[in-house]
Amino acid sequence: MNNKFNFITCKAAMNRIKYTERIPYRYDLNAYRGCTHGCIYCFAIYTHSYLENNNYFGEIYVKTNIAEALERQLCSKSWNGSIINLGGVTDNYQPCEETFRLMPDILRLLIKHKNPAIISTKSDLILRDFDLVAELASITYVNVAATITASDDNLQRVIEPQGVSTTRRFAMLKEFRQHSNASTGVHVMPMIPYITDTYENLDQIFATTREFDLGYLITASLNLRGQTRRVFMAYIRKLFPQYAADLYNLYRDGHLDKEYKIQLYKKVSELYKKHSVSANYVTRLKRHFEERRTPIETLLMAYNS
Numbered sequence: 446m447n448n449k450f451n452f453i454t455c456k457a458a459m460n461r462i463k464y465t466e467r468i469p470y471r472y473d474l475n476a477y478r479g480c481t482h483g484c485i486y487c488f489a490i491y492t493h494s495y496l497e498n499n500n501y502f503g504e505i506y507v508k509t510n511i512a513e514a515l516e517r518q519l520c521s522k523s524w525n526g527s528i529i530n531l532g533g534v535t536d537n538y539q540p541c542e543e544t545f546r547l548m549p550d551i552l553r554l555l556i557k558h559k560n561p562a563i564i565s566t567k568s569d570l571i572l573r574d575f576d577l578v579a580e581l582a583s584i585t586y587v588n589v590a591a592t593i594t595a596s597d598d599n600l601q602r603v604i605e606p607q608g609v610s611t612t613r614r615f616a617m618l619k620e621f622r623q624h625s626n627a628s629t630g631v632h633v634m635p636m637i638p639y640i641t642d643t644y645e646n647l648d649q650i651f652a653t654t655r656e657f658d659l660g661y662l663i664t665a666s667l668n669l670r671g672q673t674r675r676v677f678m679a680y681i682r683k684l685f686p687q688y689a690a691d692l693y694n695l696y697r698d699g700h701l702d703k704e705y706k707i708q709l710y711k712k713v714s715e716l717y718k719k720h721s722v723s724a725n726y727v728t729r730l731k732r733h734f735e736e737r738r739t740p741i742e743t744l745l746m747a748y749n750s
């Protein structure tokens with residue numbers, strides 16, 4: 446695929462996002478707009494519908510001043526050292542990062558300010574920055590997570606054509622798990638009905654997570670909001686026409702059919718038990734910050750609650 450790159454500047458590196466129990470951070474940082482990984486289920490497409498030509502997978506906006514913008518925010522008196530999610534609506538380690546190298550400066554700033562971070566990626570390009578991530582993890586909380594949807598590399602290539610193979614993602618996580626202080630985890634997101642939510646596929650992902658002792662595994666079913674529904678269904682008609690009618694039925698209003706979802710989560714719950722894998726992502730984060738809270742902060746929390 447021929448990609449087009451546009452070079453832009455940003456006023457702020459971090460965006461404030463809505464805090465929920467499932468998303469335990471308030472800020473994310475996206476060094477790029479658009480993403481060439483080209484996942485057929487890309488949830489982020491709807492956030493980019495304002496881009497001029499809707500070419501989310503092919504036209505990438507590179508935020509050339511992201512490090513300076515981040516430094517300004519981290520130095521601001523109002524900055525509270527909150528955890529930053531590196532990514533969110535793009536993959537900061539998508540292939541063009543090899544050329545533009547925005548992440549090393551971002552990591553150096555986080556080290557300088559001892560600022561905790563979560564990094565989620567579908568690439569092992571992050572291993573290039575292993576020393577920086579490990580240094581940050583030696584002084585504050587760092588979580589390295591990989592999204593893994595298909596245990597089989599051939600299936601992975603079909604649904605995430607530019608992401609690195611599942612085998613390489615697991616190897617990347619193993620490296621961080623064994624040789625750094627970063628916590629690691631697997632995000633099985635999304636589970637696509639009929640295609641990646643089969644018992645065999647999920648069982649294998651759980652088994653490898655357990656084998657490599659990767660900390661935790663969390664799951665989410667597929668949601669088809671806005672533009673994502675149209676793009677996803679077009680891919681399904683082309684790549685998996687045998688499932689098209691059933692998927693239309695399951696996603697009549699963009700959300701997964703309730704009864705199907707109940708059965709899916711029963712299956713997932715059995716697998717947690719079978720493999721003794723933890724789903725303990727949010728609790729771990731909370732515990733980390735509670736341990737670091739000063740007595741005054743604890744009093745204020747109690748007063749405000």
Ligand code: SF4
Nearest residue numbers: 480482483484487535
């Ligand atoms: S890696 Fe994430 S942002 Fe990039 S195409 Fe895939 S789902 Fe979209």
